[in-house]
Amino acid sequence: MKSLAVFALAALLAACASAPKHVAPELFVVVPAKDGHIGTIVVETAGQKRVINTAFGAERIQTDGAVVQSTMTRDQVHAIFADAVDALPGRPASFTLYFLEGKDELTADSRVELEKVFAELKKRPLPDIMVIGHTDSVGGLAYNDKLSLARAERLREMLVGLGISGDRVGAAGRGKRELLVPTDDNVSEPRNRRVEINVR
Amino acid sequence: MNKILVLAAVVAWTGAAMAADIGQVKVSKGDVQIQRGATKQAAKVGMGIQASDVLLTGSDGSAGLTFTDNSLVSVGPNSVFAIDRYSFDTTTHAGEFEGSLKKGKLAAVSGKMVKQSPEAMKIRTPSAVMGVRGTEFVVQVDEQATQKP
Numbered sequence: 001m002k003s004l005a006v007f008a009l010a011a012l013l014a015a016c017a018s019a020p021k022h023v024a025p026e027l028f029v030v031v032p033a034k035d036g037h038i039g040t041i042v043v044e045t046a047g048q049k050r051v052i053n054t055a056f057g058a059e060r061i062q063t064d065g066a067v068v069q070s071t072m073t074r075d076q077v078h079a080i081f082a083d084a085v086d087a088l089p090g091r092p093a094s095f096t097l098y099f100l101e102g103k104d105e106l107t108a109d110s111r112v113e114l115e116k117v118f119a120e121l122k123k124r125p126l127p128d129i130m131v132i133g134h135t136d137s138v139g140g141l142a143y144n145d146k147l148s149l150a151r152a153e154r155l156r157e158m159l160v161g162l163g164i165s166g167d168r169v170g171a172a173g174r175g176k177r178e179l180l181v182p183t184d185d186n187v188s189e190p191r192n193r194r195v196e197i198n199v200r
Numbered sequence: 201m202n203k204i205l206v207l208a209a210v211v212a213w214t215g216a217a218m219a220a221d222i223g224q225v226k227v228s229k230g231d232v233q234i235q236r237g238a239t240k241q242a243a244k245v246g247m248g249i250q251a252s253d254v255l256l257t258g259s260d261g262s263a264g265l266t267f268t269d270n271s272l273v274s275v276g277p278n279s280v281f282a283i284d285r286y287s288f289d290t291t292t293h294a295g296e297f298e299g300s301l302k303k304g305k306l307a308a309v310s311g312k313m314v315k316q317s318p319e320a321m322k323i324r325t326p327s328a329v330m331g332v333r334g335t336e337f338v339v340q341v342d343e344q345a346t347q348k349p
Contacts, residue, residue, distance in 0.1 A: 027338075
């Protein structure tokens with residue numbers, strides 16, 4: 001609460017253009033993802049919002065409070081941020097397994113696939129695993145929420161049965177909210193009857 | 201006697217951490233501390249993170265955290281990063297993540313809540329508020345540069 005008040009005061013001072021000021025210089029940079037995706041950030045300072053959405057697009061707030069936008073190079077960003085970037089944890093990985101219609105039983109193919117997924121999960125030290133169940137669009141929202149959770153919990157039990165510590169695996173259901181293959185309502189679609197296994 | 205007290209504190213910490221973890225320490229190099237309320241503790245890999253924890257690094261420190269929506273946040277040396285608010289609904293993907301970089305350097309990759317609703321993640325600095333629409337970005341608050349010669 002106190003920090004909020006301080007922040008509000010700082011914002012007030014920043015808004016008063018004629019007041020002499022001396023702030024810590026700040027730098028905001030959009031970094032392209034490994035897959036080439038370029039994100040967007042919106043930096044609001046002294047009541048002004050500025051959008052940055054280009055590769056290595058940068059905004060600096062100078063000691064006098066002035067805002068300068070520029071484009072940096074990969075090397076410039078690396079020189080400043082290498083320590084922080086190197087400490088980013090490994091990117092989360094995701095696996096998908098499929099279920100029989102209306103049931104919490106894996107398909108024959110996915111039962112085989114589970115062994116491979118398990119081998120991948122075991123490679124990570126202290127894995128955080130989240131199993132997320134999905135359904136196709138057959139049936140109502142409540143029915144599918146329940147079925148998707150049953151699928152996730154069933155898979156969680158299987159992972160624990162294979163030797164992964166139970167307190168490292170969570171389960172959740174998304175019902176029919178996130179169809180892998182978009183369909184109309186009440187369409188039986190095997191590719192939508194699935195669980196995602198996300199590991200961090 | 202001191203050892204017993206420390207052990208008791210660790211046990212209490214671990215017990216509390218199980219209750220409402222929003223993330224986890226995955227990388228910890230050099231001097232890295234986590235402040236929770238009045239208690240400060242060296243950050244170890246595997247330790248749980250809770251809303252309102254503060255991550256502090258020394259001159260040789262850096263640390264990386266994962267969050268329940270798959271957001272990743274790391275900090276470099278001489279940094280202070282406070283997690284002001286965090287919530288994430290695993291069913292709807294609604295949530296909010298508000299953090300403050302008081303000083304130092306931060307790198308981040310936004311997660312599922314930002315995919316669901318752009319700018320659900322916000323990073324405050326002494327002079328600005330940054331809304332994150334996705335995905336990878338870095339922020340520096342260069343406190344040393346403000347110290348007058």
